[in-house]
Amino acid sequence: MKKRSVLTLAAALCAGTLGLTACGGGSGDAAADGPVTIDYTWWGSQDRADRMTKAIAAFESSHPDISINPNFTDFEGYWQKRATEAAGGGLPDVMQFDLSYLRQYAERGALLDVEELGDAIDTSGIEESLLPSGRIDDATYGVPISTNALGLFYNPAILEQAGVAAPTPEMTWDDYQAWIREVSEKAPEGVFGSGDYTGTLWLFDMKLRQEGKQAVTEDGELGFTKADLKEWWESTAALRADGSLISAERTTQLSPVSVFGAGETASEFSWDNFLAGYLTDTGAQQLEIVAPPSDGDDHGLFLKASMLYSIGSNTEHPEAAAEFIDFMVNDPEVGEIFGTSRGIPASKAQRDGVTFEGADAQIVAYEESIADELGESPAPLPIGFGTLETNFKRLGEDINYGRLTVDEAVDQWFTEAESAMQQ
Structure with missing residues (x-):
């Protein structure tokens, strides 16, 4: 992942309209002030949680200055918690997001436009036809993780x-x-x-x-x-x-x-x-x-973006959050850990890193069988x-x-x- 200096990033964010807490003298990111912890939350089954634990461990191993505070729940409980947090201005740094809720949170200023982060998150390996799933007008509030049907x-x-x-x-x-x-x-x-x-x-x-x-x-x-x-x-x-x-x-x-x-x-x-x-x-x-x-x-x-990654607009650690998303979207090891359990990986780097066998190969074969009739x-x-x-x-x-x-x-x-x- 390409990195920008934290000072340049902070200046860009403060110049924007999101009013991030970091602009008011927050603790900054790992590169500037040493180790940081970011909150990350998702919905899913115990199977997804077990896989996520492995993926987070891989990230923390290669990013020793960033610790992840994980939390997960079922789908309905997930959105009840997000609604409460958004009302109090305290959304997690990084969240798994769904198309059904993206506009609701983005247009109320609760999510960060990741375009503000420049090239901190590499989306070059994601199909262009899929990227609009996370875009509203000229801003990008969600990075596709995977596709499903x-x-x-x-x-x-x-x-x-x-x-x-x-x-x-x-x-x-x-x-x-x-x-x-x-x-x-x-x-x-x-x-x-x-x-x-x-x-x-x-x-x-x-x-x-x-x-x-x-x-x-x-x-x-x-x-x-x-x-x-x-x-x-x-x-x-x-x-x-x-x-x-x-x-x-x-x-x-x-x-x-x-x-x-x-x-x-x-x-x-x-x-x-x-x-x-x-x-x-x-x-x-x-x-x-x-x-x-x-x-x-x-x-x-x-084909639907089965889920996306989003960053809370209140985050004090935008670059650390971006590093985590970039890793989770593009790292081949993460692709191998999840296989197709969250859908077929959206980024080419992860698809190329996965050996599709068993259930994974079955899902790929299913999507290939319906490819000619997808709307x-x-x-x-x-x-x-x-x-x-x-x-x-x-x-x-x-x-x-x-x-x-x-x-x-x-x-x-x-x-x-x-x-x-x-x-």
Whole structure:
């Protein structure tokens, strides 16, 4: 990584509009004042935490003047903590970020424009088409870590027990629902074909893309109607009614492990980089991924920046934070540690440093199999999208628990969406 002097960097930052604490006489970076500690936080499973511990150890070994104070939690708890910290002006130095929340935090001045750091973070090995994921207007608030795509996971061992054929990319949605019902009827007691997948906003977006729409338009408006959402949430009503889906109660009991990870469903939609975690959770020898069902030729798929690195605008150690991000994005050893567990590495340096074997090779092969039909990657989503996503899941659960009818849930989501997107 190319380095600039801390004095030059500090001058550039103070001349900007971010008002960093460092400009007021903070302790500076390691190069200027000796060892520093930076706070770093991420969301994920225990598998990701174990890998992260190894990656942090590799960084600290090669950067003895910078210590990392690590912290991680589950996805929902993660954003609750960030909201509290942002309100108090105390975000961590470095954070794992998601497209759903990037604009919300960036436009409120909570994130550092890393363009202010010059060439401190090397992004030359990241595909140009992916970099806009972290850009808003002329500023860059997120550095892509990896890419992923949606897929349908299934467990061959469960299907063998049930005597049911594997799902295929040629399945229509009706085919898939018939498949779910057959698995639930024939699988061992307590094992089902699937959970109710309609509570996931990204899957709804995928279904909309199959129909030539999108959940959010380029100008930040909703790209669907109440009728579209009602159709989506009602699409699994018959499966809910006849008990073909694992119950909402059991799903809650198993959380934070998914029903598929617990081995209690034969299939689950998710991002392809979940494969490593699923293998750990299930203990299965083999799990498979295929393109999701579609009623036409378009599966509605796209590559997404699975996550990004961002720096809090309140950091007192911007250069140390940049050194850490540069290492985590570009170092081949880090690529080898994570493999594809966070998605396929975004930087060429890390991809070249990874020997894709086993699950990693499987994810690469899956993304190659869908490469010819990938749609446009999403840019940073509008302010409020993270809230929309959370509310979507909550209302999907309310439908499953019978607390709300589909019509009530649709009306409530649109009311909450209008409020969230006006904030």
